[in-house]
Amino acid sequence: MSAAACPPELARSRSPYADAPRLPPGEGLTAVGILGAPAADRLELEIGPGRGGFIIERLAADPATHIVGLEIRLKWASLVDERVRASGHGNRGRVFAEDVRLALPRFREGSLSRVFIHFPDPWWKKRHAKRRLAQLDMLEHLSRALAPQGELFVQTDVWDTAQAYRGAIEGCADFVAAGDEPGSPLCAENPYGARSPRERRVMADGMPVIRLRYRRRGNDGA
Numbered sequence: 001m002s003a004a005a006c007p008p009e010l011a012r013s014r015s016p017y018a019d020a021p022r023l024p025p026g027e028g029l030t031a032v033g034i035l036g037a038p039a040a041d042r043l044e045l046e047i048g049p050g051r052g053g054f055i056i057e058r059l060a061a062d063p064a065t066h067i068v069g070l071e072i073r074l075k076w077a078s079l080v081d082e083r084v085r086a087s088g089h090g091n092r093g094r095v096f097a098e099d100v101r102l103a104l105p106r107f108r109e110g111s112l113s114r115v116f117i118h119f120p121d122p123w124w125k126k127r128h129a130k131r132r133l134a135q136l137d138m139l140e141h142l143s144r145a146l147a148p149q150g151e152l153f154v155q156t157d158v159w160d161t162a163q164a165y166r167g168a169i170e171g172c173a174d175f176v177a178a179g180d181e182p183g184s185p186l187c188a189e190n191p192y193g194a195r196s197p198r199e200r201r202v203m204a205d206g207m208p209v210i211r212l213r214y215r216r217r218g219n220d221g222a
């Protein structure tokens with residue numbers, strides 16, 4: 001994933017999308033606090049929705065879904081949030097211009113039911129490894145914000161990226177593989193009734209998609 005070239009606040013001051021939507025201030029963020037949706041006890045989160053697509057399709061596919069996207073690029077956060085609103089699902093979905101590395105620690109413990117990471121980190125050179133989202137501190141924040149039994153779903157078309165995510169996630173004892181076969185995180189298909197823009201492009205090109213699914217252990221460790 002390519003973060004903005006200059007710090008987000010500086011980019012914001014120069015951008016025509018300076019008014020991109022932001023998360024509410026403060027800590028302990030929940031579905032109710034973000035969406036004002038009393039019916040939602042838990043939220044799904046998409047990290048880096050880019051040009052959108054997945055969130056809009058996911059909201060249409062499952063009327064019980066409440067989902068938030070965190071997108072570092074002001075332009076795409078603004079445009080996709082507006083598309084969600086125009087689709088008529090703005091009461092159940094939003095996209096905010098946020099750096100997930102700063103925003104995730106602000107979510108309440110156990111407030112997320114699912115986290116989606118679709119085609120992250122388009123650079124795979126070793127020297128760029130420190131930019132990857134699959135770092136230990138991010139996984140600790142993900143684990144804290146996910147509810148017990150909550151799901152973490154990662155898709156990529158880059159083998160080394162898949163290996164890096166597998167290594168990082170499986171190095172965190174809170175996650176257990178939840179793919180098609182017992183003990184494996186690999187899923188042949190995307191089971192969520194929605195596809196990301198990059199996923200559609202890769203599939204149209206006939207290229208393989210590597211899909212990994214994990215479950216956060218319950219408080220009893222199971």
Ligand SMILES: C[S@@+](CC[C@H](N)C(=O)[O-])C[C@H]1O[C@@H](n2cnc3c(N)ncnc32)[C@H](O)[C@@H]1O
Binds near residue numbers: 003070071098117118
């Ligand atoms: C390769 S694109 C994939 C977009 C989309 N998920 C898809 O599959 O089509 C990665 C996206 O992650 C966003 N991104 C990168 N770093 C981020 C961060 N720290 N916080 C939030 N979004 C980030 C980028 O701006 C970009 O939109």
